[in-house]
Amino acid sequence: MGVPPAGGWGKQTALAATAGLALAAAFPPYDLWPLSIVAVAALALLTHGRTVRQGAWTGFAFGLPFFLWLLDWIRVIGWDAWLGLSLAEALFLWALGGALALTSRLRGWPLWGACLWVAEELVRDRQPLGGFPWGRLAFANTASPFTPLAALGGAPLVTFAVALTGSLLGYLVLRFARRGKAPAGATGWLKPTAAVLCAALATSGGLLVPIPTKGDSTVRVALVQGNVQQPGIDFLGRPMQVLKNHAAETEALAQRIAAGQEQQPDVVIWPENSSDLDPYSDPAAYAKITEAVRSIGVPTLVGALVNGPDAQHVQNEGIVWDPISGPGAHYTKQHPVPFGEYVPFRSVLMKVITRLQRVAHDFYPGKGNGVMQLGPARIGDVICFEVAYDEIPRDTVNAGGRVLVVQTNNATYAKSGQPEQQLAMSRLRAVEHGRAVLIAATSGISAVIRPDGTIESRTQELVPAELSANVPLRDGRTLADKVGAAPEWALAGVGLLACGGAVLIGRRRDRSAA
Structure with a gap:
């Protein structure tokens, strides 16, 4: 399970749990879809710069309240079924949190983080026992600016766009929080501006996708x-x-x-x-x-x-x-x-x-x-x-x-x-x-x-x-029908490669330090 981050069961765990509840509110019957972006940004911030174990704990603290609220309807079957399924699903967020912490050391970490969200959903949708897809970011965005992207790459592309926007939001918060002031000079503004443009493109790009509705x-x-x-x-x-x-x-x-x-x-x-x-x-x-x-x-x-x-x-x-x-x-x-x-x-x-x-x-x-x-x-x-x-x-x-x-x-x-x-x-x-x-x-x-x-x-x-x-x-x-699961596997593969790259870079640093 990992260990709680520095400070024990305090502020970090409470913030992660709050972010998980915010993500649950993004789904029906509440439909507060912008909270899906905020929740992703919060998890990105809370895992950034942490150890893998600390990131895993943060992911679990995020995932358990998320699934407990999202899957509250399972209680009609039994409290044990509700708790058991929520715990099982939260373990996938445990793995995601560790992976986010690992790749947060790399340049371009918002991109790798978005790919890892796709990878987490890919596995959770299929395993164990055929998987359980409830709680995908795409399913919180079925009437949002991201929705038309489904016609290009299916639900995984919608998840990727939401996760990328949230991760870039986290990057911007981190960037300004560290400096404590606006970036200095043209060079200092370059990366934040690029992040804003990428987030805007991910959010509004779907509005440019034509959705054919006329029937034969x-x-x-x-x-x-x-x-x-x-x-x-x-x-x-x-x-x-x-x-x-x-x-x-x-x-x-x-x-x-x-x-x-x-x-x-x-x-x-x-x-x-x-x-x-x-x-x-x-x-x-x-x-x-x-x-x-x-x-x-x-x-x-x-x-x-x-x-x-x-x-x-x-x-x-x-x-x-x-x-x-x-x-x-x-x-x-x-x-x-x-x-x-x-x-x-x-x-x-x-x-x-x-x-x-x-x-x-x-x-x-x-x-x-x-x-x-x-x-x-x-x-x-x-x-x-x-x-x-x-x-x-x-x-x-x-x-x-x-x-x-x-x-x-x-x-x-x-x-x-x-x-x-x-x-x-x-x-x-x-x-x-x-x-x-x-x-x-x-x-x-x-x-x-x-x-x-x-x-x-x-x-x-x-x-x-x-x-x-x-x-x-x-x-x-649609293009999504033609390409099938290829975008999902490609994005997930990029995320896993980023994890591998982070491990290799970390080992090289350890050797250099030794």
């Missing part, structure tokens, strides 16, 4: 939010209750259309888990879905838990349901959530944590992307937390998805801030891929997001609702 064609969609009996872990309530809610809301829409009160949609989208029973094995569920889909008369994307491929597993699927032929193409969620949808090391952990017995069957991961033909629309389906992982929406768009669909069930975390955080991620994906994003949620927040990331319409939480909209279908790909 349009489709009229209806998003159905049937609601749940109660929020929390036991949101499903009585068997078939959630399914009946979505069927009833769909049939009510059909009645309004028949009365001339609303326009007929081309397609309908139900959320994840909108059928709480496997329609392939439960005749009543199959009949209820078919009845609702026939009432509206258009292809409907249904979310359901399906048994298989063996007795120990279930699959989380989006199923295209035709009013005439019934179920057809389907997408199986590729990235199940550990401890929520499957239990790692099940034979051991089930004996220790009895609450895990709620996860009776592990979710089996799908192998393919979510591109499916839904009526006239070639959709790209992603399910719930998958929207947080760069590669899943990107692969879906590159495979031909013309509009992104996010089927989600956030009923467990209703009114906790988590639905707002996931909505922000979807806004970034819209800009990143130049696609409209349609969020269908069991209990909210359902939303229609334009390709420029603006919200056309959204629902409230814990109410039955329906959204209808004409959305563009687009074929063009």
Whole structure:
């Protein structure tokens, strides 16, 4: 873990914790995105010139309160889950703090620091157990001047720009604080001026990025939010209750259309888990879905838990349901959530944590992307937390998805801030891929997001609702789609090389001193 910096548990640790809380406030539901810049600047200042151990401690003191506040919604699962996940995520900030301290000895340290933020997120998004991307700087900047940069290099480029701006702000504070006065002469002003210009470019450069929004064609969609009996872990309530809610809301829409009160949609989208029973094995569920889909008369994307491929597993699927032929193409969620949808090391952990017995069957991961033909629309389906992982929406768009669909069930975390955080991620994906994003949620927040990331319409939480909209279908790909993860790996590689360079320079200095 390292040791506290000079002065023990005092001022340095308190400042780091305060900066971490400031970063949490940059995220939804607070959306104070400028604080992401301030927090990065604070961490840069607090680790500058420290030893690696002191920097690591500072990073941990920054990261723990950050994740505790950001992930407060995990408490509905249990205090142990909330504390455990926050501690695990804070360890990545522990490593970042040490790396920032190490590279602060190099010239150009704000650049290396920004690259290290990307490297930290790269690892945290993938490890352990598939990673957990919550808390990326990019996700605090889904409606800021940095946002359009996502169309060029995805979320990692947004993170880099935010981190670079914050690091340069830290550099300027340090520069003037050390001198105690303005720089003397033209030469003295050169570096601060360059830092200001670079920060201004990083902040405003995104405003120069064109965001294409016009579609090659349009489709009229209806998003159905049937609601749940109660929020929390036991949101499903009585068997078939959630399914009946979505069927009833769909049939009510059909009645309004028949009365001339609303326009007929081309397609309908139900959320994840909108059928709480496997329609392939439960005749009543199959009949209820078919009845609702026939009432509206258009292809409907249904979310359901399906048994298989063996007795120990279930699959989380989006199923295209035709009013005439019934179920057809389907997408199986590729990235199940550990401890929520499957239990790692099940034979051991089930004996220790009895609450895990709620996860009776592990979710089996799908192998393919979510591109499916839904009526006239070639959709790209992603399910719930998958929207947080760069590669899943990107692969879906590159495979031909013309509009992104996010089927989600956030009923467990209703009114906790988590639905707002996931909505922000979807806004970034819209800009990143130049696609409209349609969020269908069991209990909210359902939303229609334009390709420029603006919200056309959204629902409230814990109410039955329906959204209808004409959305563009687009074929063009953004630069971010074309380059994929290359910018992320390149920036992270630069940060790691800077660490290696700092180690070598430090060893040479030690030898010279000896």
